[in-house]
Amino acid sequence: MRQGIIPTIDYRKGRVLIIDQTLLPGEEKILELVSPVAVAEAIRSLRVRGAPAIGIAAAYGVLIAIEEHLTRVSAGTAGYRFDREEGLVGGEIVGVDPGPLAEVVDESIRMMSETRPTAANLFWALDRMREAAVGSDAAELCRNAAGAAFRIHDDELRLEREIGEHGAPLVEEGCRILTHCNAGGLATAGYGTALAILYTAHREGRRFRVFADETRPLLQGSRLTAWELSRRGIDVTVLCDSAAASLISSERIDMVLVGADRIAANGDVANKIGTLPLAVLCEKFAVPFYVAAPWSTFDTSLQSGAMIPIEERPADEVTRFAGVRTAHEGIGAYNPAFDRTPAGLITAIITEFGVIERPDGGKIACLSDRARR
Amino acid sequence: MRQGIIPTIDYRKGRVLIIDQTLLPGEEKILELVSPVAVAEAIRSLRVRGAPAIGIAAAYGVLIAIEEHLTRVSAGTAGYRFDREEGLVGGEIVGVDPGPLAEVVDESIRMMSETRPTAANLFWALDRMREAAVGSDAAELCRNAAGAAFRIHDDELRLEREIGEHGAPLVEEGCRILTHCNAGGLATAGYGTALAILYTAHREGRRFRVFADETRPLLQGSRLTAWELSRRGIDVTVLCDSAAASLISSERIDMVLVGADRIAANGDVANKIGTLPLAVLCEKFAVPFYVAAPWSTFDTSLQSGAMIPIEERPADEVTRFAGVRTAHEGIGAYNPAFDRTPAGLITAIITEFGVIERPDGGKIACLSDRARR
Numbered sequence: 002m003r004q005g006i007i008p009t010i011d012y013r014k015g016r017v018l019i020i021d022q023t024l025l026p027g028e029e030k031i032l033e034l035v036s037p038v039a040v041a042e043a044i045r046s047l048r049v050r051g052a053p054a055i056g057i058a059a060a061y062g063v064l065i066a067i068e069e070h071l072t073r074v075s076a077g078t079a080g081y082r083f084d085r086e087e088g089l090v091g092g093e094i095v096g097v098d099p100g101p102l103a104e105v106v107d108e109s110i111r112m113m114s115e116t117r118p119t120a121a122n123l124f125w126a127l128d129r130m131r132e133a134a135v136g137s138d139a140a141e142l143c144r145n146a147a148g149a150a151f152r153i154h155d156d157e158l159r160l161e162r163e164i165g166e167h168g169a170p171l172v173e174e175g176c177r178i179l180t181h182c183n184a185g186g187l188a189t190a191g192y193g194t195a196l197a198i199l200y201t202a203h204r205e206g207r208r209f210r211v212f213a214d215e216t217r218p219l220l221q222g223s224r225l226t227a228w229e230l231s232r233r234g235i236d237v238t239v240l241c242d243s244a245a246a247s248l249i250s251s252e253r254i255d256m257v258l259v260g261a262d263r264i265a266a267n268g269d270v271a272n273k274i275g276t277l278p279l280a281v282l283c284e285k286f287a288v289p290f291y292v293a294a295p296w297s298t299f300d301t302s303l304q305s306g307a308m309i310p311i312e313e314r315p316a317d318e319v320t321r322f323a324g325v326r327t328a329h330e331g332i333g334a335y336n337p338a339f340d341r342t343p344a345g346l347i348t349a350i351i352t353e354f355g356v357i358e359r360p361d362g363g364k365i366a367c368l369s370d371r372a373r374r
Numbered sequence: 375m376r377q378g379i380i381p382t383i384d385y386r387k388g389r390v391l392i393i394d395q396t397l398l399p400g401e402e403k404i405l406e407l408v409s410p411v412a413v414a415e416a417i418r419s420l421r422v423r424g425a426p427a428i429g430i431a432a433a434y435g436v437l438i439a440i441e442e443h444l445t446r447v448s449a450g451t452a453g454y455r456f457d458r459e460e461g462l463v464g465g466e467i468v469g470v471d472p473g474p475l476a477e478v479v480d481e482s483i484r485m486m487s488e489t490r491p492t493a494a495n496l497f498w499a500l501d502r503m504r505e506a507a508v509g510s511d512a513a514e515l516c517r518n519a520a521g522a523a524f525r526i527h528d529d530e531l532r533l534e535r536e537i538g539e540h541g542a543p544l545v546e547e548g549c550r551i552l553t554h555c556n557a558g559g560l561a562t563a564g565y566g567t568a569l570a571i572l573y574t575a576h577r578e579g580r581r582f583r584v585f586a587d588e589t590r591p592l593l594q595g596s597r598l599t600a601w602e603l604s605r606r607g608i609d610v611t612v613l614c615d616s617a618a619a620s621l622i623s624s625e626r627i628d629m630v631l632v633g634a635d636r637i638a639a640n641g642d643v644a645n646k647i648g649t650l651p652l653a654v655l656c657e658k659f660a661v662p663f664y665v666a667a668p669w670s671t672f673d674t675s676l677q678s679g680a681m682i683p684i685e686e687r688p689a690d691e692v693t694r695f696a697g698v699r700t701a702h703e704g705i706g707a708y709n710p711a712f713d714r715t716p717a718g719l720i721t722a723i724i725t726e727f728g729v730i731e732r733p734d735g736g737k738i739a740c741l742s743d744r745a746r747r
Contacts, residue, residue, distance in 0.1 A: 027698075238707060239708075242616040277619040281619065282651060320596065320612065322695050325695075332611075334613060336614070
């Protein structure tokens with residue numbers, strides 16, 4: 002794992018390494034995923050989660066699918082493995098038909114795309130893999146696919162540092178920041194989006210206090226965000242999601258800072274359930290509401306947030322906890338994983354291109370031009 | 375226990391009977407509390423909870439303290455016990471000095487008043503006990519105290535039915551109601567405040583759908599409200615507190631209906647943490663926001679909600695669940711039990727006197743006059 006970041010996700014010779022986030026903070030366990038099915042399961046069950054992180058995981062899932070196919074059609078070899086420095090390990094690719102290989106790529110992209118519906122980064126990463134994984138022969142296809150997957154990961158880490166640098170000036174000495182869910186190293190390549198801003202401000206020597214919404218039902222705030230921040234020596238206090246209003250309404254919060262799972266062309270943001278009420282409270286009590294996200298989270302094919310699909314998750318995430326029933330047998334639950342915050346409630350979106358104040362369709366179209374360059 | 379109501383609290387010959395709400399919905403266990411210390415512990419640890427219910431419990435706690443004293447100073451008798459129909463059981467009170475008895479009353483009132491700081495009904499009930507528990511001799515003091523305690527309980531049940539009748543017309547056929555925490559039979563003498571309205575509408579034959587916020591940290595919504603409503607055959611769905619915004623913002627809720635723990639002279643309402651954000655969302659998305667409470671919940675000695683003391687509860691209610699840590703060792707939590715909703719966000723308060731639309735200081739002063747009559 003690389004220095005100074007959380008070991009959220011990495012790839013090493015045929016293995017996708019993730020820290021199992023369902024076990025945090027109790028246990029820090031690194032899982033080695035060796036098949037595309039295992040990667041898809043890990044995304045679906047939130048062992049790896051966070052829009053940028055699942056984009057990277059899915060790209061590596063496609064890579065592992067390719068390796069699996071190469072090894073299968075080249076019986077007798079020790080198996081093919083990609084390596085970040087050495088390229089393809091396991092011998093030359095000879096006599097592999099590129100047709101069936103391309104089908105394997107398509108199939109693995111389909112499998113990955115069906116894991117979770119809301120995060121834009123997942124589909125963005127898979128689109129990049131689809132475009133890259135071509136070639137006049139199997140060897141070229143493999144080289145291109147591996148290059149794309151590693152680039153998605155490397156780019157993401159660079160962008161996170163840029164988001165951190167653009168956003169850090171917003172965090173003044175003594176600032177009290179409220180965040181929701183986990184938009185930190187565990188949600189990304191290891192540094193974060195919303196939390197990258199806090200990490201950069203912290204590195205620059207400023208002191209501030211963070212309030213982390215626990216984020217029901219799966220408690221990513223108390224389990225993951227508090228864990229990340231306290232590991233870095235940042236002052237963090239957890240609270241029930243419903244208690245944020247009492248802080249915001251009484252001038253005890255200077256800014257709310259969250260990540261995003263998908264941002265529409267007009268600036269509407271889908272993010273973890275519970276983001277919208279924070280934005281409404283910020284408007285009511287005149288507290289700035291910031292969203293941090295890389296360009297890969299934007300989906301300009303969707304005109305507005307209303308078009309963003311919202312994942313509904315199983316009722317028992319709400320009606321059970323740690324094996325204990327929290328509602329009587331037979332009681333149903335409404336359990337959407339995300340909500341939609343209208344652009345009009347957002348003070349600024351912080352991207353790798355800078356701070357986009359009062360985001361709207363025009364400003365996002367400009368970003369889109371810039372991203373294409 | 376009486377018919378048609380939940381066995382939240384009752385009194386029988388020296389025993390305060392409560393259903394242990396910390397065990398619901400898993401187990402329906404009736405506790406028999408036989409000392410004022412046990413009653414105070416039950417209130418503090420939320421075995422009995424809800425503003426009206428703890429008022430009744432505290433009144434009976436004073437009664438038990440009196441019995442305890444009588445039995446102590448009359449060694450050799452089988453013990454004195456009050457009875458709802460028979461009066462004092464255990465013999466005539468002879469030669470009991472009223473001075474020490476009055477001190478026992480004062481001491482038990484002090485003990486009960488220190489259990490929880492926010493609910494007005496607790497202090498209201500204790501004030502009534504203090505005023506009533508006087509007499510020219512011990513026997514008269516005892517009769518008066520017992521009369522007051524039974525009256526507090528009986529009146530409460532009548533008021534709840536009146537609240538239900540006044541509020542029921544608001545619940546139209548097909549209505550979708552969101553509620554928070556538990557303002558039902560379990561919070562009261564057995565019928566409810568907010569939920570009394572739903573029970574009355576249900577009895578009148580209207581069909582409607584209830585969404586019950588789970589209400590972190592102690593999950594009174596999923597554990598208690600869902601249990602109560604489903605027992606009566608009312609359609610109920612639980613949701614995380616943070617998911618209410620997604621329903622309210624998308625026109626899937628017709629009204630929000632909650633109880634109250636204390637209402638100031640200007641109409642500001644203290645209620646379970648998470649009430650304020652619902653009221654702000656209702657204002658933003660033009661959904662009616664109703665509060666149901668008996669007059670005993672009003673505290674006209676306080677000019678505004680800012681003066682209502684808010685109980686802060688232990689951090690581990692947030693950082694642990696069912697014995698499992700939800701945040702890393704050493705992480706602190708902000709855990710207020712209540713928040714304050716400004717009167718300006720309240721569509722109406724439903725009391726035993728009727729529906730008070732757009733509550734303000736003038737309207738509440740009129741109620742105050744009426745309550746005095």
